[in-house]
Amino acid sequence: MIALARSSAVKDFMQNRRGMRKLAERFVAGSDAAAAVDTALQLLDKKNIRTSFYYLGEYVDRLELVQENVDQKLAIAGRLTDEALDVHVSVDPTQIGLQTDPDQVGPRARTIGRAITRASAGKPGLHCLMLDMEDASVVDFTLALHDDLRRLELPAAITLQAYLRRTERDVERLIAAGAKVRLVKGAFVGSREVAFTSEAEIKANYRKLVGLMLSAQARASGFYPIIATHDDRIQAEAIALARKNGWPQGAYEFEMLLGVRSDVAEALARQGERVRLYVPFGCDWWPYAIRRIGENPANGMLLARSLLSRR
Template structure:
């Protein structure tokens, strides 16, 4: 079924007619706005303020990956800089790192035909410098497996000056256990997620059980290390595993965190925050919400059922 749904969802992502229908359909539009904070910076700042007031931390993603135009990449950098300036004023506890921005290197120009890696690195450095002044963390998001080497190389370069830059690893990739060992050193922040892109069996585990087993192995490596694990999962089994691993390794709530997507399992997010755990919410915003939303479904069409189920329950 997934193989049949994916081409249809990708086709819908390119259709202006379907985009218009989704944008103007009250039911579907409410589904989208449940998971995307809005199109404007003011929208995400309102959502961020509410999450901070609830005791949760926040990571903000300005939607705009797959940039192939240098001017567009600069515009995305400018938006992030403005966002960071606003976040510096929003945070009443500077230095607490309750606020973070997540960036995709493809949004910063990595896919440009000439000097893409250098341009993305230069842009990322600019954002890290602005984030440092604002007291905000930065994490470099994962994309499909073909970008992993380039992304980790850029993260390594950034950490020479900004050692707090976070890396994102996807447990369904066969290489990730090795990457976790490489990145589990002192001060290293690693967000571990299961992964949502559709990848070939040669590089990625295909069954849910295999991915779960890999996640647990990777989580144990990170918890045994000297870094700061960020457990990005909505799966109750993985949340329980993180709690057990933290107990096994003697980690207090200030030495790791949970992460979930905006609009997913809100009650569980609040429960974790109220229990004293650090709970960070990944909040996307921007005018490119339609492509983001459809790609999320296309990456793993089973997400469609998950999103629809989440619309009827906030647990």
């Protein structure tokens, strides 16, 4: 699936095929910031679900596309001035220059962080720049970027991946620092030296990391856990652990993907849990959509119907 996601020829074919519209609409809010904000307003007003925006486009190797990505992040941050939203703005380091001019990634991230700070000043919510985590080769860079943003008192959070063996020590360090961490399973592949390779191992490590993130020690440090999973058993275990260790609702949150198990997200919100959806927008949707299909083969039927459709 990673190869399909990164193939320019496959991407161009799929994104220009009219019948693929249904697949895009399932996982993507729209082509621009206005459509994404409209989706976020509906989620908050009707379902009490918050949003993490993500402008589609990753592993960028052209400076003009890097600038487009930065401009879109700034555009979505600017909308916080006008709208009563609780928003994270998700950023991949490769979106903002890691493959073109790495020395400028920090300044660009700081510009986005400052824009979020200005636009959200005086507004309720947990607005922040959420650093997405890509493959294992950029973990150290991303952690250093996160630490730099926090040193400057900019609203930064970071994503960690349960499939990597190193994540336990990264979580422990960030708990001690009182950081905000989103825990995901991880969609990349690594060698056994650096990664857990079986689904059972990854899930067991995810549970172990949730235990650390919802510990009494983490609560006392001011740490903010974001449990990003669609597994309702793990969600239930996390809620029970939070209650046991004195975490009130709203002191942690669950995050899920737009278009994936919406009924579960809505049920959590009705129970009073803080829930956030990862809401992508933009025209470059194929790499993102094919990874969602890879994570859940049941979505392959949607791909097949889209390919067969002529409309």
